[in-house]
Amino acid sequence: MTLIRVPTAATVGRPSRVVFRVTDARVAVARIAPEDGEALVWRFPNADDIVVFAWTPARRGSYVLTVTARGSDGVTTQTATRLAVGRLL
Secondary structure, three states: OOOEEEEEEOOOOOOOOEEEEEEOOOEEEEEEOOOOOOOOEEEEEEEEEEEEEEEEEOEEEEEEEEEEEEEEEOOOOEEEEEEEEEEEO
8 A cells, every 4th residue: 555645734624635555455444533533534445546535624733644455365554644734824
């Protein structure tokens, strides 16, 4: 699995595009969680190639994006990165 495009900074109220690539995944799950709140979760069944989704942050702060994929062979892989969200100026 490869993260292709992930915003390192995002703006409250503006959509941010996340792009990652998986190969032969039975399921891929993207999770964006603030340090002090509930995570948002996107599921992509039978993911096999490029996956794109948009996220519009509602409040500023530090978040962690985690992408997990489980292949048809049962092997699970995971990657994570931090995102900083600022306010709209």
